[in-house]
Amino acid sequence: MFLGEHRDILVFAEQEDGEIHQVSYELLGKGRELAEKLGVGVSSVLLGHVIGKKATELIHRGADTVFLYDHASLGDFDVVRYTVNIMKLVEEERPEIFLMGATRIGRTLAPRIAAALRTGLTADCVDLDLDANGDLIQIRPAFSGNIMAQIKTKTKPQMATVRYKVMKMNEKNPERKGEVIRREAEIIDDTGTRILEKIEADEVDLTEAEVIVSAGRGFKKPEDLKLLEQLAEALSGVVGSSRPLVDAGWISKDHQVGFSGNIAKPRVYIACGISGAPQHLFGMRDSDVIISINKDPSAPIFNVSDYGVVGDFYEIVPILVRELKKERSKEDT
Amino acid sequence: MSKKLSIVVLIKQVPEIEKVRFDYETGRLDRSSATAVINPFDLNALEAGVEIKEKIGGVITALSMGPEKAEESLRDAVARGADQAVLLTDARFAGADTLATSYTLASAIRTLGTFDLIICGEKTIDGDTAQVGPEVAELLGTPHVAFVEQIRDIDKERIIVKTKVGRRYHIIELKFPGLITVTKDVNTPRLPTLRDKLRSRKIPVTTWRADNLSGVAQTEFFGLSGSPTWVARVYSPLGEKRRGQIIKSTPEEAVKIIMDVLKNLNILR
Numbered sequence: 025m026f027l028g029e030h031r032d033i034l035v036f037a038e039q040e041d042g043e044i045h046q047v048s049y050e051l052l053g054k055g056r057e058l059a060e061k062l063g064v065g066v067s068s069v070l071l072g073h074v075i076g077k078k079a080t081e082l083i084h085r086g087a088d089t090v091f092l093y094d095h096a097s098l099g100d101f102d103v104v105r106y107t108v109n110i111m112k113l114v115e116e117e118r119p120e121i122f123l124m125g126a127t128r129i130g131r132t133l134a135p136r137i138a139a140a141l142r143t144g145l146t147a148d149c150v151d152l153d154l155d156a157n158g159d160l161i162q163i164r165p166a167f168s169g170n171i172m173a174q175i176k177t178k179t180k181p182q183m184a185t186v187r188y189k190v191m192k193m194n195e196k197n198p199e200r201k202g203e204v205i206r207r208e209a210e211i212i213d214d215t216g217t218r219i220l221e222k223i224e225a226d227e228v229d230l231t232e233a234e235v236i237v238s239a240g241r242g243f244k245k246p247e248d249l250k251l252l253e254q255l256a257e258a259l260s261g262v263v264g265s266s267r268p269l270v271d272a273g274w275i276s277k278d279h280q281v282g283f284s285g286n287i288a289k290p291r292v293y294i295a296c297g298i299s300g301a302p303q304h305l306f307g308m309r310d311s312d313v314i315i316s317i318n319k320d321p322s323a324p325i326f327n328v329s330d331y332g333v334v335g336d337f338y339e340i341v342p343i344l345v346r347e348l349k350k351e352r353s354k355e356d357t
Numbered sequence: 358m359s360k361k362l363s364i365v366v367l368i369k370q371v372p373e374i375e376k377v378r379f380d381y382e383t384g385r386l387d388r389s390s391a392t393a394v395i396n397p398f399d400l401n402a403l404e405a406g407v408e409i410k411e412k413i414g415g416v417i418t419a420l421s422m423g424p425e426k427a428e429e430s431l432r433d434a435v436a437r438g439a440d441q442a443v444l445l446t447d448a449r450f451a452g453a454d455t456l457a458t459s460y461t462l463a464s465a466i467r468t469l470g471t472f473d474l475i476i477c478g479e480k481t482i483d484g485d486t487a488q489v490g491p492e493v494a495e496l497l498g499t500p501h502v503a504f505v506e507q508i509r510d511i512d513k514e515r516i517i518v519k520t521k522v523g524r525r526y527h528i529i530e531l532k533f534p535g536l537i538t539v540t541k542d543v544n545t546p547r548l549p550t551l552r553d554k555l556r557s558r559k560i561p562v563t564t565w566r567a568d569n570l571s572g573v574a575q576t577e578f579f580g581l582s583g584s585p586t587w588v589a590r591v592y593s594p595l596g597e598k599r600r601g602q603i604i605k606s607t608p609e610e611a612v613k614i615i616m617d618v619l620k621n622l623n624i625l626r
Contacts, residue, residue: 040523101522103491104500128521132503135491139459144585147455147486161589167377167483171591179585216500216535221528225521235624259624277542284485292624294615313622314599315615321605330601331618339608347616351625 032089033059034119034181036110037070037082038129040101044070044078047125050191052086054152055123062158064120065089069113071106073099076204083202086194090202091117095209101129104215107136112210114141119181121160123152126185134185144177146184160184165283165306189231189287190310227278228262230286235261235294238281238308239269242297242318242337246274251341252296258348264288266304282307296337300325317341362415362513362533364406365466366439367477367489369396370423370430377483395430398478400437400546401539406476407438408544409511416440418469422450422461428562436549436557443469449567452581455484459492460583464574465565466497474516475536479504490538501536502529505543 033055038045048068055066067089068082079090093109114122114137122137124130126148138145146162150172153161160182162175177183230236237255249263256263264281265274281288282304293311298304300316300323308314309328316329317337326332333340372391395403406417419434421427422445431442445465453461466472475494480487487503494501506526507519515532531537549557567576577583604611619625 040525045523100527103503107495127523128504129523131487132491132501135455135459135488136495136501138488139456139492139495142456142585144454144456145488146586147488166485166591171593173588174590175586176589177586216532217502218530219527220517220530223519223526223528225524225526259619292619292622309599313618315618317611321603326603327600330599331604331614332601333604333611333615335605335608335611340611343608343612344615347612348619348625351616 031118031120031180032065032067033062033121033123034114034117035066035068035087036122036124036130036133037068037078037090038125038127039070039072039075039078042072042075042078044081045125045127045129045188046193047127047130047186047188048082049085049193050188051123051125051186052082053194054186054191055121056086056194058121058152058154058160061154062120067091067117067119069093069110071095071098071109071209079204081196083204084196084198084200086200088202090204092204092206093209094206095211097211098209100219101133102215102217102219103132103136104217105210105212106133107140108212109207109210110137111140113207114181122181122183124183124185126187130185134183138183141181141183143179143181143183146175146177149184149186150190152184152186165303187287189289227276230262230264230279230281230288233262233288234291235259236264236281236288236290236292236308236311237261237294237296238264238266238298239275239296240266240298240304241268242299243269243274248338249275251338251345254345255294255341255348258345258352259292261290261292264293264308266298266301280307295325295329296341298325299323300328362409362413363471363473364409364415364417365469365472365475366399366403366406366417366419366434367462367475367493368399368403368419368421368430368434369478369481370394370421370427371396371481371483393426393430395433396478396481396483398480398482398539398541400478401541401543402476402478403434403437403439404544404546405508405537405539407547409474409508410438413511413513415473418443420462420465420469421445422453422458422465428564431562432557432560433549435560435562436553437546438553442560442562444562444564445570446564447566447579449576450580452584453579454584454586455486455488455492456585457578457580457583459489459496460574460578461570461580462489463493463496464570466493467573468565468570471534473513473533475499475534477536477538479538479540487538490536494536497534497536499534499536500531501538502531503538505537505539507543
């Protein structure tokens with residue numbers, strides 16, 4: 025049994041425009057699993073404006089308690105306002121473990137809170153577990169995903185940011201009961217930063233894609249990526265890439281699959297001319313079905329592929345595109 | 358003339374990551390074939406500082422914590438446009454995690470005196486945490502904007518930056534003093550000229566030990582003793598393999614197999 029103080033596991037509920045980011049639900053799922061082993065509860069902290077309904081949703085997804093800070097100044101993310109309010113909550117509630125999504129917001133907020141609390145923080149975890157003493161084992165890739173490291177924390181709370189789409193989220197259960205505790209938000213008029221403007225981003229979202237066709241070092245020149253765009257179009261998918269092409273400036277970073285890019289879990293992943301460096305495999309190996317095309321029969325990508333085609337994608341992809349188009353026109357008629 | 362903008366750029370010397378070898382049998386990292394370079398994201402931070410200095414004037418201090426040989430990287434920073442360089446090196450700084458590193462860097466910045474803007478790379482390629490910048494900002498009680506992709510405007514009172522928050526870009530005004538961490542998109546770092554390199558040989562790199570920071574810091578928060586996190590175990594990530602069907606046939610036959618797979622998955626709609 026876990027000895028020591030029985031304190032909750034706290035999960036930061038990230039919201040944008042009043043919508044909860046899915047990673048927060050995933051963390052509630054993992055949080056429940058850990059909490060049951062420790063015999064403690066799961067609480068969540070939600071900051072925003074006019075978001076009371078979302079607190080109930082957090083309970084349906086696994087929280088026992090939701091600490092709600094509802095104030096106009098908290099609608100948009102402000103790192104200083106969020107830090108000050110969460111800091112106070114953590115000092116009062118003293119959670120054992122405090123989890124956040126490894127999103128841009130989580131990764132800018134978590135370090136500030138950890139530094140303010142003088143506690144340890146592990147970045148970008150891909151798994152969490154407990155040791156025999158009930159201490160948190162934080163698993164993360166190191167050295168560009170070439171090795172995995174298990175990190176432990178001597179201080180409390182044990183803080184970690186966790187990658188999106190690596191944990192399973194619980195089904196929504198509308199019968200689940202819990203308590204919403206409204207907290208008075210601390211108001212700070214001037215934090216030193218001010219949002220002047222918000223601009224919609226026009227980037228691909230690999231984390232939500234069902235089909236990804238990816239390019240690697242096997243591509244000889246940037247113009248050849250058109251080949252892959254045609255394949256992506258024929259499959260209603262999106263184009264992904266391994267790191268070297270992004271580093272070379274052939275394709276923008278939002279297309280990058282891998283540890284330093286995006287973790288993708290599509291239904292089908294087609295890797296073309298990708299040898300399969302660990303850092304890339306890390307970002308795609310959880311895809312439902314992996315098809316890879318590579319000239320080199322010893323390419324490591326074949327070790328994670330369901331279908332490994334030894335051949336030249338420069339020959340194969342055009343035929344595949346043609347066949348897909350044929351199939352589509354058959355269906356249309 | 359009004360006072361010059363005081364800019365601090367944080368630098369880390371890292372091994373060239375492609376050349377670090379990992380021994381999957383022993384679980385050890387072999388860095389012997391890897392040369393030490395400035396963390397690539399820190400080059401963007403430095404370039405941002407130099408561009409600001411060129412535009413509105415300023416004094417750039419490059420600050421690094423590391424072993425004695427990190428002096429090379431600071432000299433490189435001077436060649437690339439830093440006006441002065443400070444190296445924090447001491448056995449008591451060794452074994453630091455992100456919190457202890459941030460504490461040490463923040464203590465050094467306090468010791469330097471006042472600052473207007475601290476610029477860091479978004480992360481280092483070896484640690485890959487992106488935590489030190491925001492932690493330094495918190496420890497100095499100063500606001501920050503992380504993952505800056507563009508600097509839109511700057512004057513002596515504030516900087517306007519673009520960063521991605523959630524699904525959107527936010528254009529944020531940060532009043533000084535403050536800290537930003539920058540991504541690769543913020544600029545393209547220039548290479549130092551031979552003249553810059555020769556000039557950098559003559560600029561002394563100031564070395565500070567733990568005792569130099571004792572006026573503002575408690576030494577037990579440095580290095581290993583100040584680090585709440587520790588590495589319990591490392592291992593190869595490629596434990597489970599799922600090697601399936603290997604297809605060595607003509608391109609036409611391979612396409613046929615792929616088409617069947619896609620049909621069975623109901624992907625063709």
